[in-house]
Amino acid sequence: MKKLQNSLYITKDGVYLHKQRETLLIEQRTEGVKEKLMQLPIHSIGSIFCFGNIMVSPQLLGFCGESGTHLSFFDMQGRFLANVVGKQTGNVLLRRQQYRVVDQASTEIARLIVSAKVRSSRTLLQRHRRNHGDSDKLNKAINRLRQILEQLEVTLSYEQVLGMEGEAAAHYFAAFSEVIKANQSGKLFNGRSRRPPKDPVNAVLSLLYSVLGQEISGALQGVGLDPQVGFLHKERPGRDSLALDLLEEFRAPLIDTLVVTLFNRGQLSESDFTTDSVGGVTLKDEARKRVFQAYQSKKQEEIRHEFLQEKIQLGLLPHVQAMLLARHIRGDLECYPPFYLKK
Structure with missing residues (x-):
């Protein structure tokens, strides 16, 4: 390991x-x-x-x-x-096989990744409901995410998978404001926004998603895969599409749960952010340091990986999932086993 x-x-x-x-x-x-x-x-x-x-x-x-x-x-x-990218490493035969799989069977891997993302998102909302009580928004999102998971169990076209991923994200973030307990006024979070983020929660989410995406890209290169050729996210010049694919699995387990904790425990508040002339919200320097310290601590937490049947640190998930994806592409695993939060 x-x-x-x-x-x-x-x-x-x-x-x-x-x-x-x-x-x-x-x-x-x-x-x-x-x-x-x-x-x-x-x-x-x-x-x-x-x-x-x-x-x-x-x-x-x-x-x-x-x-x-x-x-x-x-x-x-x-x-x-x-x-910074050094000399190209990894097995060229693995990358050639990756391109073939993307052309021939990308929809199935995309479906598995989206299913894992929706399952983790639903689990996060369920945990909050169990610990803090329910609400109409929470119940509606949890029920609809369950229905989407059932729909994702059958064979679908790529366009259908993409549409369900978008609908699931919309329901999830509609209820996410309920999870931030200090958000009664809606000033901390008012729906997902990016480029630029329009509120404090989105500012932290975007920052940590960006950092984690680069960690995933490095993990993919470490096992010899091409991070720019994805299954759910199609190729676009300059974009690490495969890294964005795996990021979908880790949003709720690594980033969203951490951001909820930081705001709900009072480690971050409105005073830790500034707003620029176009409405973009940014962390102040000291607050950014606290966020990175918390993120580093989060990565040290241990979880039991269901497929491997062993304990690993959360920070190793990008490397573990990159390894499992490479094994599937080589033909050593019949299916790619995505990671998701357990109830």
């Missing part, structure tokens, strides 16, 4: 990252004066996520490319900008 390595989140504008022997050195340079902020063993870091104006030395870029350390760049709102 792959060891869950540390992820490093750089959110301080203007810092400089470089490699010094076997360590990663993080410095602040102001008017020619260097201040060392942190020095870490470089081989203990699995991923580096840079937000804002972060400078990285050519030596560190080269090391990340050669070692497979995932290095990604985002703007301060969490919008993905670029990542």
Whole structure:
């Protein structure tokens, strides 16, 4: 089993990252004066996520490319900008088979992924209803998601699967406002919005979805799959469609549950956000650090993987599911077993 390595989140504008022997050195340079902020063993870091104006030395870029350390760049709102990709690795025969499967049997894998997403979304709503009481919105969404799951049990066309995924998401987010207990006024969450997010909950969701998407892309490359060729999300230049496919499985288990906890426990509030001139909502620096700390802790939690029948850390899910998908594409598994939340 792959060891869950540390992820490093750089959110301080203007810092400089470089490699010094076997360590990663993080410095602040102001008017020619260097201040060392942190020095870490470089081989203990699995991923580096840079937000804002972060400078990285050519030596560190080269090391990340050669070692497979995932290095990604985002703007301060969490919008993905670029990542560092080294020499192409993995089995070329696996990628060729991936392309054949996408052409011949993409709808079935898309159906399985959407079923897992809907099941996890419904479980999250059911848990809230069990712990905090029901409401008309919750009951309506839970019942409709059950009906959609039943419809997804039969063979469908790609367009039907896509339509059911969209309808399920609409019902889920219509009830999601009920799950955020401090949202009585609707100011924290008022329906899913993106590019830019229009409220605090959407700001955190978009930020963490973006980070997790890049982690999934790295996991797919690690097993030799092409992250740009997906089953549910069709190819688009510059988009990691397969990473977006697997992200659907992890939204509720990894991100949505964490965001609900942060707001319901009072770890985040309206005062932790700013709104720009076009209505986009962004986390303040200190709040962003708290979010990443909570996310890193969330990834350390252990769950029992039903297919593997063993305990794994949540942060290993992208690597585990990428491995299982590769095994299915090779023909070692008859069906791809997607991950979903248990009741």
